[in-house]
Amino acid sequence: MIDKNSPIPIYxxxxxEIKQLIEGKKLKPGDMIPSEREYxxxxxxxxxxxxxxxxxxVKDGYLVRQRGKGTFVAEEKLEQKLQGLTSFTEDMQARGLVPTTRLLEFSLMDPPADVRNQLQLDRGENxxxxxxxxxxxxxxxxxxxxxxxQQILGDIKEETVRHSLYQYIEHTLQLDIGQGTQVLEASVARKRESEILEIKEGAPVLLMKRYTRLKNGQPFEVVKSIYRADRYKFIINIHR
Ligand code: GLP
Incomplete structure (x- = not known):
């Protein structure tokens, strides 16, 4: 409770006090907290x-303000392991969440030079x-x-990538996914990204770049993912 004689500032x-209620689950994600006046x-x-x-x-991510509605306890962040080469579909299913995909672009193209280099493709390979x-x-x-x-995916249909790309590669194409490199950086959402991810422009995001090879060593994907920093935290086990 609040002790006005304490040297600890009242705010x-x-x-x-509020943090304790959230951590002790007395206030749960989605609950509205009392108004400023009530407090x-x-x-x-x-x-x-x-x-x-x-x-x-709010700044620390415990609460979120919704204009005209009130202030609510933030959803818990998903804990994403940094080890392991898993797919989005697998990650969500493992948590009992239903993964879906909105496909914004699906096209066959001449790759930008950096992508061509990473994928070790010759000119003319799409x-x-x-x-x-x-x-x-x-x-x-x-x-x-x-x-x-294209050489790997062949005549893949648009419908396929509305589901799992990794499942298609492993189950339909019967190719073995081998290993990859992943780089994680901090960034902020630009206007378009913020609209798509339903966050504020300038909100923090985690930029994850993944470069993956098949077991036979052939590079098969270059991916840039922007994860919502208010929904994700990354975890890694370390040894000494
Ligand atoms: C994760 C990775 C991506 C990968 C994707 C495949 O999201 N960050 O690099 O392409 O999984 O997921 P799925 O098999 O669900 O399409």
Missing amino acids: YQLEA SERFNISRMTVRQAINNL VFKMERVRLADGIPMALESSYVP
């Missing part, structure tokens, strides 16, 4: 002080470019742009 005490009356503190506490919790919004239980999680050699 900080309120912040800690200020309940603890007999100024609305400015309440606002400061709530602003900090790639499929696909841009996909990946959703979990209907919520947009990531925006992915992938390039895959």
Whole structure:
């Protein structure tokens, strides 16, 4: 509770109080928290002080403001392992979430030079470019742009990449996916990305670049994924 005689600032005490309720699951994701007025009356503190506490919790990702509606407890972030070469479909299914895909682009093209180099293609060899919004239980999680050699995918149909690309490669084409390199960087959502991912322009995102080879060493995909930083956290086990 709030102790006005404590040397700890009041906004900080309120912040800690709300955090504790969230961590103790007394306030659950999606719950609306009391208004500034309610808090200020309940603890007999100024609305400015309440606002400061709530602003900090919004900045730290514990709460989200919805204009005209109120302030809510944020959804828990998905924990994504950094080890392991898994697909979006597998990751979501493993969590009991339903993966879906909105296909924004599916085209056969002459690759940009950097992609051609990474995929070790000769001039004249085409790639499929696909841009996909990946959703979990209907919520947009990531925006992915992938390039895959035509020579590997053959006459793949648009419908296929609305589902799992990896399943198609492994089950239909019977190719073994081998290993890859993944790079993770911090970034912010640009206007178009923010609209697609349903976040604010300038909101933090995680940029994940993946470059993958088949077991036989042949490069098969170059992917740039933009993950919502308010929905994802990455975890890795370390040893010494
Ligand atoms: C993840 C990876 C992508 C990969 C995709 C395949 O999202 N970040 O690099 O292309 O999985 O997923 P799926 O098999 O569901 O199409």
